[in-house]
Amino acid sequence: MNNPDHSLESLHSKNIKPSYPRIKILEYLMNNHTHPTVDEIYLALVEEMPTLSKTTVYNTLKLFLDNELIKSISIENNESRYDATIHTHGHFKCECCGDIYDFDMNVDGLLSGDLHGFTIIEKSIYFKGICKKCSLRS
Amino acid sequence: MNNPDHSLESLHSKNIKPSYPRIKILEYLMNNHTHPTVDEIYLALVEEMPTLSKTTVYNTLKLFLDNELIKSISIENNESRYDATIHTHGHFKCECCGDIYDFDMNVDGLLSGDLHGFTIIEKSIYFKGICKKCSLRS
DNA sequence: ATATGTGCAAACTGTTTGCAGCCGC
DNA sequence: GCGGCTGCAAACAGTTTGCACATAT
Numbered sequence: 364m365n366n367p368d369h370s371l372e373s374l375h376s377k378n379i380k381p382s383y384p385r386i387k388i389l390e391y392l393m394n395n396h397t398h399p400t401v402d403e404i405y406l407a408l409v410e411e412m413p414t415l416s417k418t419t420v421y422n423t424l425k426l427f428l429d430n431e432l433i434k435s436i437s438i439e440n441n442e443s444r445y446d447a448t449i450h451t452h453g454h455f456k457c458e459c460c461g462d463i464y465d466f467d468m469n470v471d472g473l474l475s476g477d478l479h480g481f482t483i484i485e486k487s488i489y490f491k492g493i494c495k496k497c498s499l500r501s
Numbered sequence: 502m503n504n505p506d507h508s509l510e511s512l513h514s515k516n517i518k519p520s521y522p523r524i525k526i527l528e529y530l531m532n533n534h535t536h537p538t539v540d541e542i543y544l545a546l547v548e549e550m551p552t553l554s555k556t557t558v559y560n561t562l563k564l565f566l567d568n569e570l571i572k573s574i575s576i577e578n579n580e581s582r583y584d585a586t587i588h589t590h591g592h593f594k595c596e597c598c599g600d601i602y603d604f605d606m607n608v609d610g611l612l613s614g615d616l617h618g619f620t621i622i623e624k625s626i627y628f629k630g631i632c633k634k635c636s637l638r639s
Numbered sequence: 640a641t642a643t644g645t646g647c648a649a650a651c652t653g654t655t656t657g658c659a660g661c662c663g664c
Numbered sequence: 665g666c667g668g669c670t671g672c673a674a675a676c677a678g679t680t681t682g683c684a685c686a687t688a689t
Binding site: 645657663 | 665666667668669670671672673674675676677678679680681682683684685686687688689
């Protein structure tokens with residue numbers, strides 16, 4: 364579990380005013396590395412903050428993205444997912460249960476350096492398949 | 502340029518009735534490896550086929566996907582792109598001009614075999630950055 | 640008092656669905 | 665004539681935008 368102050372520090376380090384929704388959303392992302400969708404974040408927090416709106420979640424996530432506090436993940440084209448992990452890693456999405464797992468793989472070693480004049484800013488590695496849980500169940 | 506018969510053969514091999522829209526859409530994907538969106542495919546073909554509808558493009562692409570004639574690509578979460586190339590390769594999307602380039606990289610060698618019970622069905626490698634053209638221009 | 644954050648409602652985009660007409664065999 | 669292909673129109677989901685109210689300094 365992450366220390367609650369962690370999100371506060373991060374906000375300060377980027378000069379983002381630490382409003383209550385912002386703290387809570389960042390905290391949620393730091394504590395839950397489940398790559399949640401906007402909807403999941405909203406539903407998880409609206410209980411505790413009944414006035415929270417999805418617009419605020421969208422606004423806040425965009426702010427975090429711009430300040431590189433979080434990353435957005437697009438494995439599937441219809442759903443945007445978010446993650447507060449900074450270092451790049453691989454993702455595995457189970458086509459059966461939909462869960463997304465992290466893979467600790469060295470992405471940096473992959474095709475870095477000069478690529479005929481192409482500058483690489485971001486690398487993404489996505490796998491799809493059947494996870495352990497699901498293959499044992501069938 | 503691809504031989505026009507190529508698409509016909511592919512349709513036959515999957516037992517898909519070769520209707521005019523189907524031939525044309527598959528032909529377009531085989532001749533244009535630009536990873537087009539549904540809109541781009543539609544706009545490119547509607548001139549020649551004025552009655553073509555986007556629904557047909559969607560239907561047809563879904564049919565091709567189910568029969569593994571094409572692949573769908575999701576670098577950005579809002580746009581689905583399609584490609585008729587069978588063998589997996591890396592993609593590079595320029596954040597400046599939006600063009601997508603192919604990378605011939607050996608994806609198969611990456612983390613294959615048994616992964617603690619996870620079965621990998623599909624591997625995707627996406628890079629983002631600035632392409633040669635754009636970095637020379639600035 | 641001013642600037643900024645929040646959140647409702649409406650607009651918008653990409654995609655899916657229901658259904659009626661059409662075509663080929 | 666039948667099954668399946670096509671395509672209009674409407675529904676739908678995720679996201680964005682406009683704007684008014686609230687809040688903090």
